[in-house]
Amino acid sequence: MSFDPVFTFGTIAAATLISMGIAHTFGESPLKFSQPVAVSELVVLGPGSFEHPQAGEFLKENHPVAAPVVQTSIDAPLEIMKYQVSVSEYGRCVADGACKPADARNVGHLPVTGVSYLDAEAYARWFSARTGGTWRLPTDVEWAYAASERFRGDIEGGESDPNNPARRWLTQYRLEASLGRKPDPEPRAQGSFGTNSKGLADIAGNVWEWTSTCYSHATIDIDGKRTASSIDNCGVHVVEGFHRTYMSNFIRDGKSGGCAVGTPPDNLGFRLVRDQPSLVQVALRRLGFS
């Protein structure tokens, strides 16, 4: 790839927004890279607590019930990308040979789409190595906290009638239909869907986002508050956006990856959160370990 002066200026501008500079990162990186990497604009959310309908499928007394709503807290400040990872940002990972090209071939300041959970993980690893930070996908809880008023969760059929399981299926089907969401497959420029109350852009637009939370089957106590047992399937991850859904890790096109009935995600993309490194990690990094 040729050197791109516009990109470089962009990098400098973005770099001022974050605490860890690029030059600082560079000398310590064990990898050789073709060109500097931009660090995305971040939103830092203070700790807080909120009510969260959990991800997964829940049984109570052997019957499906609505996901329990649990008082959840975010303890440390949450640093999360303001925008979804863009086509050009993802393209640099591809250029470095660390990411597979996305299925959707868009250009510029559009969110990258046509990427799987595995692609998002690969990007996070590469991005961490390039910037010296610890970047990862948000958990479902973190995403919901950041999504705030734009969080919807599962399209929920409620508690199953033990005498007629079809009622829940029909309720869920009609609810989804009544939302009246029309397919909207063309990704739009970053920021097109506006920002939410916490300053994050494009939450619940037409790009759904991968999270690091595994799909699970859980049984909850009679009181409906605690999970008595659960079995995770980490071959499937929670995807968040206009609604919550669950997709196999290798799926890049949401339309063919799930939601047997009802509205599938228009597109699959992601944004990352950054963990503050522990003192040990900082020390190791300074010694040249990654």
Place this chain on the structure above:
Amino acid sequence: MLTRREALLGSVLTAAAVATVGAMPAVASAKDVAGLPREKVTMVPPPFVHAHDQVAKGGPKVVEFIMTIEEKPVVIDADGTQLNAMTYNGSIPGPLMVVHEGDYLELTLVNPDTSTLAHNIDFHAATGALGGGELTLVNPGEQVTLRFKATRSGTFVYHCAPGGAMIPWHVVSGMSGAVMVLPRDGLKDDKGRPVRYDRIYYVGENDFYIPRDEQGQFKKYESAGDNYEETMRVMRGLIPTHVVFNGKAGSLTGDNAMKAKVGETILIVHSQANRDTRPHLIGGHGDFVWEQGKFANPPAKDLETWFIRGGSAGAALYTFLQPGIYAYVNHNLIEAVELGATAHFTVEGNWDDDLMMQVEPPKAIAS
């Protein structure tokens, strides 16, 4: 590239041939028909079917239909892919026309002057003149009226057949539908006992062949004529880009899902004018299925999947026994899920534990 002018020139030549055919002496006793009662039908777009009697009241009559051809761009999937559609009465498929055996079906076919192409109609239910195709070719700005006697009962395809390569191109652009000729005394099961339906749905299946650009994106064209050459190349590969019910992937789902109640009997008429298909009702069956669609043959019982030959329409009768969401698919599941051939039924009613129950929900494997 086919221009409107060329299309018209082509159709003028054919029209001359038609005139010759039309000049032949009439064999049918039109006088007898003239004395028959007449009934005008108001058609409704699929999957619904115009009001009709299942058992004929009185003797044969002339049943009048009017269809207007509409050439218009339509969206055929969730990605906004566009087909330069040619339609009978504005819908893909064209409406289902119901008459009784011994009735006369009289169609006035209108091709408005806003059209760019000549069209006609070939009724598989009709006898002679290429199913009426030779007598119905209408240029933009013309209309024609054809009458044929419904001599055989069953479900039959109709489609546009304006000659040569125009035939498959018009058909895969949307120009097909079906006629149902009911026995005068109604449908009968395999033992000859009368059966009735509480609801009828008409599912027309279409295969589309949309060309792609260098990036693999589906191309858009100004008009039907513009897409002809490239569409023909895709058609010759015989692999459709879309296989859909009711003209569009997902058109019979969500708010538009077909409805029924437990205990109700439905008749599903399924047509495919061009290509074989294999309907299957996921979670249900075909109680009585006229796979070839012809009611003089006893229906097959208890089918899981039925085969509709390309160029035919079949009918399946089913009484719903369990509530819930049913998917009605072309059970080539690649075509159902990837290419679009999936519809849904929402069925209300009480659950029957005897027929099915989850004895134990998913839990950790017992060690």
